[in-house]
Amino acid sequence: MTFPAIDDIETLLRTDPEPDQARPAIERFLAAWPTRHANLRLLARALRKDGLRAQAALIDQAILLAASRTPLVSTAIRAFAAGRHGDAEHLVRDALAHGRENMAATLLLAEIAAAAGLDEEAVKLYRTGLSAMPDDHEIKFKLANALFRLNQVTAAIAIVDDIVATRPDDMSAALLRLTMLGQIGEYDEAERGYGESLSRCEDFAMLWVGYAHLLKTSGKISDSIAAYRRALMLEPGLGEAWWGLADLKSGVLGEADIVTIEEELRHSGDNAYQALHLHFAAGKALEDARQYPASFKHYARGNAIVAAGANHDAAAQSDETDRTIRLFDQPFLADRKGAGHPSRAPIFILGMPRAGSTLIEQILSSHSLIEGTAELPYISLLAHRLVAERWSSGSVRYPDVVAGVDPAALAALGELYLEAAAVHRKTDRPYFIDKLPENWLHIGLIHLILPNAIIIDARRDPMACGFSNFKQHYAKGRSFASSLGDIGRYYSDYVRLLDHIDTVLPGRVHRVEHETLVTNTESEVRRLLTHIGVEFEASCLRFYENARPVRTASASQVRRPIDPTSGQAWQPYSQWLSPLADALPQRA
Structure with missing residues (x-):
């Protein structure tokens, strides 16, 4: 009709x-x-x-x-915005079950899938939305991000290129493309792209921030500082630029900067995103000035903002750790002995964030046979993939789902990991490093799919490590770090699982104690290289001369010789850290 x-x-x-x-x-x-x-x-x-x-x-x-605006979808939108993703999913599925087209429900389900880390499902749903709305740039933008998280880099960049072609003045799309290039290690192309974009739009402050991040990664610290300062000239209250300067960990923020940050905080109003960056920046600047009570107050306020929007469930994390320990027992591992991909190329450095993993990576990547890459997400993506394949039933959890993987399929999963990681490899060195700390959660899966890979546990004093996490603002994830108690519980879960692995797979994990590494560097480096199976090279002791790009929070620190006093930074704050100490396992 x-x-x-x-x-x-x-x-x-x-x-x-x-x-x-x-x-x-x-x-x-x-x-x-x-x-x-x-x-x-x-x-x-x-x-x-x-x-x-x-x-x-x-x-x-x-x-x-x-x-x-339909009742089910509008209620689902409110539930999702409030962080009740499970409720939102049920409502959306009810709306879609009615049989009529409801593109808002489809796209919200994509958002829910993406938030759960189920990017393969999110991509399918975004593509459905794009088939009905082929000119919607927001869908294209989100689809590109999901594809990038799945390591489908070529497809992701092609979509962003399409946005830029039809909207050449869309600097957000241009910034996304440049960020993607930087994250896959195409630093020279990304730097050229920033130069071109800034020549056309030099008043876009976030473009300067992205450029500053890239320069920091490449070790161009003075240029990075200048770029952050340029962004602040354009937007004095831009929290990301202030935190970028603070995160250089080089004492670049002075007394005048503290005054400015405090003033900008007074004007931040309801902008929690800006305020949390400003609080963390103020905390670091005041710490450098040894004004510890004021510093801790800012760290606490910044973390309170993060915690308000976070969904970390410490009990669920402990439950997953318990289930991992139960699953990966000796009989389970023995039944799968000989399975997996035989490659010896990957070196996994895992453990707590802020435990010295970047230092270990920098030392190892200074060896002629070992290539440093980045914090690669592909082990966790494989874990999400296993769950996503059974998502519709809603009956499978991780790591339980691993029990259903045919031993013959484990080698294929190892191959998938190696193919994904290859995007980040720029040399033909026989070994490469994946230093995502959170891979401790998947240590059993790593062993099954890559039984010959090197696994290194970067271990640090729990108080020093815990406080370092509390004062670090993470761009995404690591929501446990916003609560001192949750940090302690997370550390405890990590130690429990690694202790279990030491029992069921003796000698599988090589542990590097950070405090020993910084005080007795050469012997620890020799021990580490012997474990890997390569000869000692003196260049590993001159790691700070290595000009390789580094994208972690320690990027500027590992370009300097070791500071043996760095582990004492928590002590002036000890009077406020009892929630951390109480949640930690008994210290040796």
């Missing part, structure tokens, strides 16, 4: 020089016939065929808005 109102809308869209004036007519149509989305979709398709893509996109947006 054809509705006369459709003809009126088409006339408006084809003849009116201001397409937005057609929006009220589209909304009246949807209000009168809320189930007739298909009629408008056909009109949008016809408009696109005739090159009227902006007008077609107007229809798409109106349909999306109408769909988001």
Whole structure:
């Protein structure tokens, strides 16, 4: 059936020089016939065929808005915004089960999947949305991000290139592309891209921040500082730039900066995102000035903002650790002995964040046979993939799902990891490093799929490590770090699991105690290289001369000789750290 109102809308869209004036007519149509989305979709398709893509996109947006106002979807949107992702998922699935097209429900389900780390499902759902709304740049943007997280870099960059081609002034898309290039190690191309973008849009402060991040990664610290300062000239309250300077850990923030940051905090209002960066920056600047009470107050306030938006469940984390210990017992591992991919190339450095893993990586990557890459996400992506394949049933958890993997399939999973990691490899050295600390959560899976890989546990004094996490603002993830008690419990879970692995797989993990490494460096480095199976090279002791890019929070620290006093930074704060101490395992 054809509705006369459709003809009126088409006339408006084809003849009116201001397409937005057609929006009220589209909304009246949807209000009168809320189930007739298909009629408008056909009109949008016809408009696109005739090159009227902006007008077609107007229809798409109106349909999306109408769909988001339906009772189930609007309730689901509110639940998702409040962090109740499980409730949101149930509501969205109910909406989709009704059988009518509801693109708002489909896209919200994509958001839920992405938030759960199920990016393969998110990609499918975003592609469904894009098939109905091919000119929606927001969907393209989110799809590109999901593809990038899945290591489908070529496809992700192609989508961003499409956004940039149709919207050349979209600096957010340009920034995303440059960020992707930097994260896969294409630093020279990324630096050229920043230069080109800044020549066209030198007043976009976040572009300067991205450029500063890249320069820090490349070891160009003075240029990085200048870029952060340029961003602050444009936006004095830009929290990311202030934190970028503080995170250089070089004492670059002075008394005048503290005054400015405090002033900007007073004007940050309801902008929690800016405020948390400013609090962490103030905490570091005041720590350098030895104003410890004021410093801790800012660290605590910044973490309170993070905790308010975080969803860390310490009990669930401990439960997963318990289930991991139960699953990976000696009989289970013995049944799978000889399975997995035989490669000896990967060297996994895992443990707590801020435990010295970057230092170990820098030392090892100074060896002629070992390549440093980055904190690679691919082991956790494989774990998510195993769960995602059974997501629809809702009955499988990690790591329990690993028990259902056929031993013959373990080698294929190892191959998938190696293929993904290859994107980050720039040399033909026989070994490469993956130093994502959180891989401790997947140590059993690593052993099964790559039984010959080297596994190194970067261990640090729990108080020093715990406080270092508390005062570090992480761009994403690591929500446990916003609570001193949660940090202690997380550390305890980590130690429990590694102790278990030492029992069921004696000698499988090589442990490097940070305090021993910084006080007796040469003997520890020799011991480490012997474990890997390579000859000692003196260059490993001159790791600070290594010009390789480093993307972690320790990027500037590992370009300097070892500071044996760095482990004492927590002591001036000891009076406030009892929640951490109480949650930690008994100290040796």
